[in-house]
Each structure stands twice: as structure tokens, then as C-alpha cells.
Amino acid sequence: MTQKKETDNLIKVPEQIPRTSGVLSRKLGTTMLRILGWRISGEFPQYSKFVAAVAPHTSNWDFFVAISVKLSLGIEIKFLGKHSIFVGPIGWLLKKMGGIPVERSHAHGMVAQISEVFSHSDALILGIAPEGTRKKTPKWKTGFLHIAKSAKVPVVPMALDYSKKEFVIMPAQHIHGDIEQELQRFCKLFDKAMAKYPQQVSGD
Numbered sequence: 001m002t003q004k005k006e007t008d009n010l011i012k013v014p015e016q017i018p019r020t021s022g023v024l025s026r027k028l029g030t031t032m033l034r035i036l037g038w039r040i041s042g043e044f045p046q047y048s049k050f051v052a053a054v055a056p057h058t059s060n061w062d063f064f065v066a067i068s069v070k071l072s073l074g075i076e077i078k079f080l081g082k083h084s085i086f087v088g089p090i091g092w093l094l095k096k097m098g099g100i101p102v103e104r105s106h107a108h109g110m111v112a113q114i115s116e117v118f119s120h121s122d123a124l125i126l127g128i129a130p131e132g133t134r135k136k137t138p139k140w141k142t143g144f145l146h147i148a149k150s151a152k153v154p155v156v157p158m159a160l161d162y163s164k165k166e167f168v169i170m171p172a173q174h175i176h177g178d179i180e181q182e183l184q185r186f187c188k189l190f191d192k193a194m195a196k197y198p199q200q201v202s203g204d
Contacts, residue, residue: 011040011073011169016048018076018123029071038065040073042169045156048123050172051148052077053186054158055140056195056202057129062160066127069167077127080114100126111146118151130186137202140187142179149175149182157186161194 013019033039054066070077076098083101086094091101100117102110118124128144131137148155154172161168170189175182192201 011043013073013075014044014046016046016123017044018048018125020074020076022071022074025071026074029068029073032064032068033072036065036068036165038068038165038167040069040167040169044169045154045172047154047156047172049118049121049151049153050125051144051151051153051155052125052127052158053130053144053155054127054160055130055190056160056192057131057134058198058200059134059196061196062129062134065160065167075125077125079127080110111143111150114147115150118153131202133202134200135202136200139203140183142183145175145179145182145186149179155186157189159190159194160196162196163193 054062078098078100080102081094081099083103085091086099086101095101100114102113114126118126126147128147130140130144132141132143144155154174156172157170159166159168159170173186173189187203190201192198195201
């Protein structure tokens with residue numbers, strides 16, 4: 001009788017997706033998901049570069065679920081950070097964790113910076129919470145769409161579905177048209193009932 005691997009219950013990750021090599025971190029992530037009672041559904045696209053847009057974001061628990069998924073699958077995901085905090089030992093640690101320093105004083109300047117990072121990378125997943133905050137706001141931010149369109153990479157929606165305790169990976173979305181129209185289309189992919197606190201979901 002063959003021994004069952006811990007990864008048997010996880011979805012398949014295409015080989016072009018950037019990976020980490022930590023066996024212990026994968027075991028930790030799998031254990032965290034088991035304790036939290038969450039599972040992963042859907043499948044990754046056959047792309048080596050994309051923006052991972054994770055929503056809805058209404059609770060601090062979202063971070064723990066998302067990081068558990070990342071660790072369990074052994075996926076390398078980058079995130080954005082203000083350039084001024086990337087100094088000394090803390091800056092080194094942030095970069096080791098996947099941080100990308102950016103100058104945020106001008107939104108479109110930031111988009112150009114990230115597009116440049118994508119163009120010089122063979123494989124890159126950039127994780128972004130489109131709402132920008134767990135508090136309710138009138139609308140989602142459009143930065144993730146501008147980045148994807150400028151860098152010519154797809155957006156992969158990833159839902160935190162508390163109603164089913166599922167982290168759902170949806171099909172890749174290519175951003176070609178008007179950003180405001182694309183945002184409306186994108187928001188419709190997420191049901192407010194998925195959120196831990198549906199009343200705090202941003203947007204109309």
C-alpha cells in the first residue's frame with residue numbers, strides 16, 4: 001500500500017508557475033488549512049506571469065487563509081510595498097518574503113514601475129487585494145487592472161469564500177477595454193455572500 005502524500009488533496013500547480021522550495025513551509029500551510037477547515041478549488045492558468053487579485057477582503061482572517069494557501073502550494077507570490085520601508089535588515093527580509101519596492105507618489109508612475117518588473121521577469125505572480133482595505137469603500141481601486149493591462153498579463157481572480165470555506169481560483173481574465181468597464185465586469189465575479197463580513201464588501 002502506497003503512502004498518501006500531503007499534496008494529494010491540493011490542486012495541481014503548472015510547472016511554469018514560480019515555486020518555492022521549502023518542504024517545511026508547505027507542510028505548515030497544509031496543516032494551517034486543515035486546522036482552519038478550508039480547502040482549495042479551481043485550477044491555475046497555464047501562464048507564468050499574472051496578477052492574482054484576491055477578494056473580497058473584509059477581515060484580518062483573509063491574510064491567514066491566503067498565506068496558508070500560498071505555503072501549502074509552495075507558490076512564490078510577490079507583493080508591493082512602499083520603497084521607503086525597504087531599508088536595512090527589514091528591507092532585506094521584505095524582499096526575501098517577496099516584496100517589491102515601489103514609489104507610490106504617482107499612481108501611473110507605479111504602474112510603469114511594475115510593468116517594467118514584469119517585462120524583466122520570466123515568471124512572476126503579483127498578489128493584490130483590489131479593495132485596498134478591509135473597510136467598506138464606495139468602489140474598488142483600479143490599480144491592479146492598470147498594471148495587468150500595461151504589463152500585458154492576465155488577472156486571475158481568487159475568491160475567499162467563507163460561506164463554503166473555499167479558496168477559489170477562477171479562470172484568467174484578460175484586460176483589454178475601458179478600465180472602469182473592466183472593473184464592473186470583474187466585481188461581478190465575486191458574490192458579497194463570500195465575504196466573512198458581507199456588509200463590509202466595497203462597491204455598490
